[in-house]
Amino acid sequence: xxxxxxxxxxxxxxxxxxxxxxxxxxxxxxxxxxxxxxxxxxxxxxxxxxxxxxxxxxxxxxxxxxxxxxxxxxxxxxxxxxxxxxxxxxxxxxxxxxxxxxxxxxxxxxxxxxxxxxxxxxxxxxxxxxxxxxxxxxxxxxxxxxxxxxxxxxxxxxxxxxxxxxxxxxxxxxxxxxxxxxxxxxxxxxxxxxxxxxxxxxxxxxxxxxxxxxxxxxxxxxxxxxxxxxxxxxxxxxxxxxxxxxxxxxxxxxxxxxxxxxxxxxxxxxxxxxxxxxxxxxxxxxxxxxxxxxxxxxxxxxxxxxxxxxxxxxxxxxxxxxxxxxxxxxxxxxxxxxxxxxxxxxxxxxxxxxxxxxxxxxxxxxxxxxxxxxxxxxxxxxxxxxxxxxxxxxxxxxxxxxxxxxxxxxxxxxxx
Numbered sequence: 001x002x003x004x005x006x007x008x009x010x011x012x013x014x015x016x017x018x019x020x021x022x023x024x025x026x027x028x029x030x031x032x033x034x035x036x037x038x039x040x041x042x043x044x045x046x047x048x049x050x051x052x053x054x055x056x057x058x059x060x061x062x063x064x065x066x067x068x069x070x071x072x073x074x075x076x077x078x079x080x081x082x083x084x085x086x087x088x089x090x091x092x093x094x095x096x097x098x099x100x101x102x103x104x105x106x107x108x109x110x111x112x113x114x115x116x117x118x119x120x121x122x123x124x125x126x127x128x129x130x131x132x133x134x135x136x137x138x139x140x141x142x143x144x145x146x147x148x149x150x151x152x153x154x155x156x157x158x159x160x161x162x163x164x165x166x167x168x169x170x171x172x173x174x175x176x177x178x179x180x181x182x183x184x185x186x187x188x189x190x191x192x193x194x195x196x197x198x199x200x201x202x203x204x205x206x207x208x209x210x211x212x213x214x215x216x217x218x219x220x221x222x223x224x225x226x227x228x229x230x231x232x233x234x235x236x237x238x239x240x241x242x243x244x245x246x247x248x249x250x251x252x253x254x255x256x257x258x259x260x261x262x263x264x265x266x267x268x269x270x271x272x273x274x275x276x277x278x279x280x281x282x283x284x285x286x287x288x289x290x291x292x293x294x295x296x297x298x299x300x301x302x303x304x305x306x307x308x309x310x311x312x313x314x315x316x317x318x319x320x321x322x323x324x325x326x327x328x329x330x331x332x333x334x335x336x337x338x339x340x341x342x343x344x345x346x347x348x349x350x351x352x353x354x355x356x357x358x359x360x361x362x363x364x365x366x367x368x369x370x371x372x373x374x375x376x377x378x379x380x381x382x383x384x385x386x387x388x389x390x391x392x393x394x395x396x397x398x399x400x401x402x403x404x405x406x407x408x409x410x411x412x413x414x415x416x
Contacts, residue, residue, distance in 0.1 A: 002120065003113040004364060004382035006280050007087050009097030012043045016096060019120065020047045023084070023098055024054020026119040028132065031081035037065035037073040037139065038086035040190040043096045047086045048136040051098065052134060059126035065139035066128035067190055069167045069227035074310030076104035076139040085166070090199035090224035090299075091384070093192070105308030106289060107282035144175050147314060150306060153179045153321035157218035157235070161317070162186040162208055165194050168227030172314045181321060184215060198224050200300055201232040202239040210239035219324040221317040228281070229300035230313035232320050234330040242298030243267060243341070244333050249302060249316070250294055250333075252275045252323050257286045259295035262368045263377050265391040267337045278365035280382060285309045301348075314353065340399040345388040354387060357413040369405060376402040378409060 366379025
């Protein structure tokens, strides 16, 4: 199975190299006009050239955007028939992969992914008279201008930006600067080696909160490796968790229909009608095609259909700055409900088999157990050899009880 919960992703190896060439050829078989972009990883240029070779060799036309955020590729795919981003998102540098997009910015659906998987074993090549062609395009400027047409980022105080040495370095700093926001940039050089772990988790970002307090910044925004994610700090230097960011964006934009994932907190149900999907922004995106005003997941993927059906970290960063100018975000967050959420994961090379024993129809979608005043989700990671357990309760005792239910099911599966 090539595709996980968010495209194709694995440690860089010969299989990934072969896959890139095959996927390029398969894309050209289905779509003649394809946009390609890449993140800052040292292996991304090689994989991009392989995808491009596959497209050209099967007679397709390539528009190469260079190093850009994933949402920039998704946004600019509206000019083409399909888009391909070379990235492993928030994974460490030794990983890489491919994300595929439709013209509306949505990820390839499961049926589209299945078509690509079916064709990857059959390389398609055009004859010498029908080889494709390649051109270079500026995808950053149209995306930046589209964001500034819809959002008014502003701040009387500096804003800290931490791009984690990823692809967000090519857009978010200039986006906020062009809007007149004074910025303090951290890790905004696209070096291909991450100064911190790419996933924007609070345990990796303590220095950001400290810098907010020392500089008197109004807020801080943080990206992962390809800038489809955005997390944030308030003016007090406090990290805002994903569930409260989801609620903040929904409340500020007036979204009454919110699509989120099965691991998101119950708090969002208190202000909106909610549709829940399996974990993975591709599922949220697919649901938003037919229902919803706004979508996201607690990992930091925020989808605003008014710009694209792809999680858009730079758009979210600009909108967060606008909110910070209009509202006292720290006060808003403190006024929101908060229920204990417990998360844990453990490494296993048998994640798929264990989830099958537990009874999940799809290992990465997992099994969600809802009880009175709480729930538990057990699922295999779509990107790493792990099983993840998430539990929430209206009290800590209830959250611990639901977490233990998850642990029990995993233990029973191991001994079955």
